[in-house]
Amino acid sequence: MGHFRFWPAIPLVSALLGLAACSGSSKLAVENAQPPSGAPTSTEAAICATAPRDPGRVTVHRLNRAEYNNTVRDLLGDTTAPARDFPDDDSGYGFDNIADVLSIGPLLLEKYQSAAEQLINAAWDRDIANGTTVVRICDPNADSSCARQVLTRFALRAWRRPAESDEIDRYLALVSTASGQQDPPDAGVKLALQAMLVSPHFLYRVELDTNPDSPTAHPLNERELASRLSYFLWSSMPDDELTARASDGTLHDPAVLEQQVRRMLRDPKAAALRQNFAGEWLYTRAVDGIQPNSSLFPTFDSALRGAMRQETEMFFQSLLDENRSVLDLLGADYTFLNDRLADHYGLPSVGGSTLRRVVTTGTNRGGILTQASFLTVTSQPNRTSPVKRGKFVLGQLLCTEPPPPPPNVPPLPEGSGQGTLRQRLEAHRSNPACASCHSLMDPIGFGLENFDGIGKWRDRDTDGSLIDATGVLPDNKTFNGAKELAAALKTDPRLPGCVVSKVLTYALGRGPTAADACAIEDITRAFESRGNRLADLFVVIATSAPFVQRRGEPGATP
Amino acid sequence: MKKWQLSRRTVLRGAGAVLALPVLEQMWPSVARGQTPPRPRRFLAWYVPCGIYMQKFTPQEVGSQYVLTPILQPLAPHMSDYLVLTGLANRPAQPDGPGDHASGTGAFLTAAHPYKTQGADISNGISTDQVIANQIGQYTRFPSLQLGTRGGGSVGDCDSGYSCAYANNISWSGPSTPLPKEVNPQSLFDRLVGDVQQTEAQAAKRRLYQQSVLDIVRNDTNRLQAKLGRTDRRKMDEYLTSVREIERRVQSQTPACPVGSSPSAPVDIRDRTTLMLDLIVLAFQCDLTRVISFMLENAGSNYAFDFLGLSGGHHSYSHHGTDQANYDALQAIDTWEMQQLAYLLGRMKSVPEPGGSLLDNSVVLLSSEISDGDRHNHNNMPVIVAGRGGGAFAPGRHVRYDTELPLANLYVSIAAACGVDASGFGNSTGPLPGLTG
Numbered sequence: 001m002g003h004f005r006f007w008p009a010i011p012l013v014s015a016l017l018g019l020a021a022c023s024g025s026s027k028l029a030v031e032n033a034q035p036p037s038g039a040p041t042s043t044e045a046a047i048c049a050t051a052p053r054d055p056g057r058v059t060v061h062r063l064n065r066a067e068y069n070n071t072v073r074d075l076l077g078d079t080t081a082p083a084r085d086f087p088d089d090d091s092g093y094g095f096d097n098i099a100d101v102l103s104i105g106p107l108l109l110e111k112y113q114s115a116a117e118q119l120i121n122a123a124w125d126r127d128i129a130n131g132t133t134v135v136r137i138c139d140p141n142a143d144s145s146c147a148r149q150v151l152t153r154f155a156l157r158a159w160r161r162p163a164e165s166d167e168i169d170r171y172l173a174l175v176s177t178a179s180g181q182q183d184p185p186d187a188g189v190k191l192a193l194q195a196m197l198v199s200p201h202f203l204y205r206v207e208l209d210t211n212p213d214s215p216t217a218h219p220l221n222e223r224e225l226a227s228r229l230s231y232f233l234w235s236s237m238p239d240d241e242l243t244a245r246a247s248d249g250t251l252h253d254p255a256v257l258e259q260q261v262r263r264m265l266r267d268p269k270a271a272a273l274r275q276n277f278a279g280e281w282l283y284t285r286a287v288d289g290i291q292p293n294s295s296l297f298p299t300f301d302s303a304l305r306g307a308m309r310q311e312t313e314m315f316f317q318s319l320l321d322e323n324r325s326v327l328d329l330l331g332a333d334y335t336f337l338n339d340r341l342a343d344h345y346g347l348p349s350v351g352g353s354t355l356r357r358v359v360t361t362g363t364n365r366g367g368i369l370t371q372a373s374f375l376t377v378t379s380q381p382n383r384t385s386p387v388k389r390g391k392f393v394l395g396q397l398l399c400t401e402p403p404p405p406p407p408n409v410p411p412l413p414e415g416s417g418q419g420t421l422r423q424r425l426e427a428h429r430s431n432p433a434c435a436s437c438h439s440l441m442d443p444i445g446f447g448l449e450n451f452d453g454i455g456k457w458r459d460r461d462t463d464g465s466l467i468d469a470t471g472v473l474p475d476n477k478t479f480n481g482a483k484e485l486a487a488a489l490k491t492d493p494r495l496p497g498c499v500v501s502k503v504l505t506y507a508l509g510r511g512p513t514a515a516d517a518c519a520i521e522d523i524t525r526a527f528e529s530r531g532n533r534l535a536d537l538f539v540v541i542a543t544s545a546p547f548v549q550r551r552g553e554p555g556a557t558p
Numbered sequence: 559m560k561k562w563q564l565s566r567r568t569v570l571r572g573a574g575a576v577l578a579l580p581v582l583e584q585m586w587p588s589v590a591r592g593q594t595p596p597r598p599r600r601f602l603a604w605y606v607p608c609g610i611y612m613q614k615f616t617p618q619e620v621g622s623q624y625v626l627t628p629i630l631q632p633l634a635p636h637m638s639d640y641l642v643l644t645g646l647a648n649r650p651a652q653p654d655g656p657g658d659h660a661s662g663t664g665a666f667l668t669a670a671h672p673y674k675t676q677g678a679d680i681s682n683g684i685s686t687d688q689v690i691a692n693q694i695g696q697y698t699r700f701p702s703l704q705l706g707t708r709g710g711g712s713v714g715d716c717d718s719g720y721s722c723a724y725a726n727n728i729s730w731s732g733p734s735t736p737l738p739k740e741v742n743p744q745s746l747f748d749r750l751v752g753d754v755q756q757t758e759a760q761a762a763k764r765r766l767y768q769q770s771v772l773d774i775v776r777n778d779t780n781r782l783q784a785k786l787g788r789t790d791r792r793k794m795d796e797y798l799t800s801v802r803e804i805e806r807r808v809q810s811q812t813p814a815c816p817v818g819s820s821p822s823a824p825v826d827i828r829d830r831t832t833l834m835l836d837l838i839v840l841a842f843q844c845d846l847t848r849v850i851s852f853m854l855e856n857a858g859s860n861y862a863f864d865f866l867g868l869s870g871g872h873h874s875y876s877h878h879g880t881d882q883a884n885y886d887a888l889q890a891i892d893t894w895e896m897q898q899l900a901y902l903l904g905r906m907k908s909v910p911e912p913g914g915s916l917l918d919n920s921v922v923l924l925s926s927e928i929s930d931g932d933r934h935n936h937n938n939m940p941v942i943v944a945g946r947g948g949g950a951f952a953p954g955r956h957v958r959y960d961t962e963l964p965l966a967n968l969y970v971s972i973a974a975a976c977g978v979d980a981s982g983f984g985n986s987t988g989p990l991p992g993l994t995g
């Protein structure tokens with residue numbers, strides 16, 4: 001990949017890849033602020049105009065816990081979420097669907113085995129009890145040709161491709177194994193079905209290269225593309241409609257692909273995007289683990305915790321459903337509240353415990369930066385953290401997260417008599433080693449200081465001093481408070497490209513590399529030309545080269 | 559919380575008669591009564607996050623006549639059963655730039671340098687527990703167990719460009735394969751002894767079926783591998799390795815083991831820790847495994863110990879900045895951790911075995927990913943080694959090493975105590991002196 005080495009020299013690219021150091025990103029923000037649309041520099045445009053595109057390589061992808069649960073739901077109608085009992089998936093690049101990170105060990109394989117047994121037995125019994133044919137399309141004890149039929153049909157769905165006849169033969173051998181133990185044929189069929197759920201063809205999304213050693217890009221086959229799409233948008237297996245488009249060979253047609261994306265986004269299964277993509281991108285998933293100190297925040301309880309999470313989930317869903325500009329993430333004139341959360345925000349009751357859409361014009365709420373989920377997960381258990389809030393904005397929204405502090409930096413003095421949090425942080429920043437990063441993070445966090453450690457509005461800090469929510473951004477924009485801060489961030493040229501980078505990482509299940517620079521550039525231009533609309537972004541990414549193509553790995557021969 | 563307990567006496571099946579025997583005589587199911595049983599050695603590696611407040615941990619004096627420091631106070635009843643080792647260094651844990659928590663955790667048992675990556679090209683070393691399990695794991699149903707009190711589940715970057723795989727796992731079966739941990743006591747219990755109730759005929763048929771399933775999926779994997787590129791084949795190797803280990807378990811006999819009732823899956827960290835420690839004792843006592851790693855929370859944990867009267871998070875306090883209030887909080891947290899260790903040691907001492915107690919035949923290591931929470935240093939690591947390792951160690955002392963000897967040397971000595979030759983492990987230069995008194 002030597003011919004791609006010049007990429008990291010491109011400023012916008014290094015920003016999108018999150019490579020920037022603090023000194024660099026400060027300068028970068030100013031540089032990029034000059035062309036307000038975030039248009040590429042002439043150098044970038046020139047390079048990407050002619051450079052070949054590399055779709056990159058996606059490692060064989062084990063289903064993560066969410067994908068396993070959703071897949072068995074759609075495959076077997078089983079809603080018991082058996083993966084709750086699996087070990088947690090480790091994350092990388094901010095998401096837990098990264099193929100390189102998703103490993104397997106004896107513990108997990110053992111869990112797969114025992115889940116498969118329970119899932120198949122339950123599905124079989126449900127079919128008998130309800131007269132349905134989810135798995136048991138015929139009775140193997142009554143008809144000797146039934147076993148093959150059951151297994152052939154099941155493999156088609158469970159493996160997301162048709163099974164070869166000799167593959168079915170090998171699984172059919174389990175029926176003989178069972179009869180050797182005086183068990184009836186259906187016991188053997190169930191054993192074979194269990195084996196199919198423990199097979200790598202089910203547990204992994206397998207994509208094949210004609211030549212695994214060749215770095216030449218080639219289109220995915222239609223089945224593989226259908227799987228990529230359904231795990232991207234649904235965290236689950238393809239449905240009948242998508243499978244049909246793969247079977248008739250039309251899925252690579254961009255118009256068909258777009259039509260499928262739009263259809264799938266309207267499906268309730270697209271809830272996976274707010275739970276898994278947005279849950280990790282916007283930290284909503286972390287709400288379940290927060291521990292605000294109960295004596296400092298006595299109003300915090302599980303009802304509030306749940307409402308916080310739901311507000312952000314529903315807000316993200318509305319951006320997607322209404323195909324709104326992703327800039328609305330920062331400043332929208334509505335949100336979703338129930339009485340508990342409205343009370344927490346000091347807003348009028350909405351009439352019940354169900355969250356509903358509320359117009360927030362004229363209030364101090366609107367946009368992710370004013371939502372309690374974000375404000376709480378980026379706080380310490382006992383106080384706000386302007387640094388963490390600033391770090392979230394830089395890392396999750398602008399893809400320019402600064403590196404963590406070097407060791408041996410004196411930390412923030414805590415406790416009374418040390419001045420306001422702002423004074424203490426400003427003193428901290430007088431150390432030049434700290435200033436380069438904190439001058440980027442802290443002003444953003446200060447702009448949000450009117451929201452306490454659980455996102456409640458306050459005019460005064462805990463020591464009684466008035467909150468000062470003014471600040472200056474690196475590009476010299478000044479602001480006072482969350483609304484003005486959000487308005488300033490909305491115009492930041494790094495925002496659209498950063499959102500592209502996050503969605504692409506999640507879509508592919510791999511981290512962005514320097515070789516993706518021009519693809520990200522292409523997608524970002526298309527995204528911006530469509531008004532930064534969120535649903536459109538999913539279409540643009542699903543039809544992009546890195547998504548519909550793959551390549552092998554040079555030098556792969558052992 | 560549903561209570562469960564190991565019964566002191568348990569029922570063995572034999573010749574149609576129901577026979578009650580003391581626990582110690584069924585420790586080694588393969589050995590007939592009357593013969594001299596082999597003495598298994600056990601290794602438990604216990605991780606605590608965010609370093610230790612060394613000033614209140616390190617005894618002033620060396621040798622056996624040291625005065626217990628405040629943090630070691632809970633271990634007072636067990637003073638003759640453990641070693642305090644100070645001055646050891648785990649230099650390979652030093653990250654590239656920042657990231658000491660993830661890097662230190664990844665290197666905790668590997669004494670290798672974790673490669674800085676969010677995901678692609680994860681590379682670490684094999685961990686000490688796995689080196690030992692590769693040799694002695696064959697004697698037990700589970701070659702090793704990985705346990706913890708918290709899964710992954712964090713959002714965002716785990717630590718400064720290091721994948722969460724480094725931050726959440728201390729056991730590594732190979733350079734790119736972390737072994738995730740069981741954090742639910744209920745699931746662990748079911749896994750350990752769930753099939754004890756089966757008849758021998760039922761168990762035999764079940765073994766046959768499981769083996770047949772494993773044969774088929776192994777065949778699938780071998781065929782698939784032939785079509786894959788280098789990295790994908792490596793992923794499939796992880797799968798095949800797991801199949802082989804499970805196969806061995808399927809073929810192992812159902813252990814005769816004292817069965818309590820299934821524990822609950824409590825939310826409170828105190829209950830979860832106690833249950834996990836009880837299950838560690840059960841697993842060793844029944845010889846279900848001889849190698850366990852246990853993570854009390856993950857790298858750089860910011861858990862809020864509100865039951866200790868602390869409003870802030872562990873990681874926040876650990877960046878103490880020499881502030882006394884932070885030091886006090888750290889002392890409270892570290893002391894609580896030692897209380898948990900004291901509980902475990904007490905339990906292990908109460909299990910009689912040939913040659914003394916379960917603890918006497920074991921090595922229990924407790925340490926952290928860094929030394930001081932603020933300095934993030936990887937030298938002068940806080941280390942406790944409890945148990946005699948079957949006579950290999952002479953506990954009851956504080957040993958200070960002044961030459962930054964590698965922590966890996968201790969691992970070589972621990973492996974040797976377990977009968978495993980691990981010379982050359984990590985950055986080791988030989989066995990660690992001073993452990994035998």
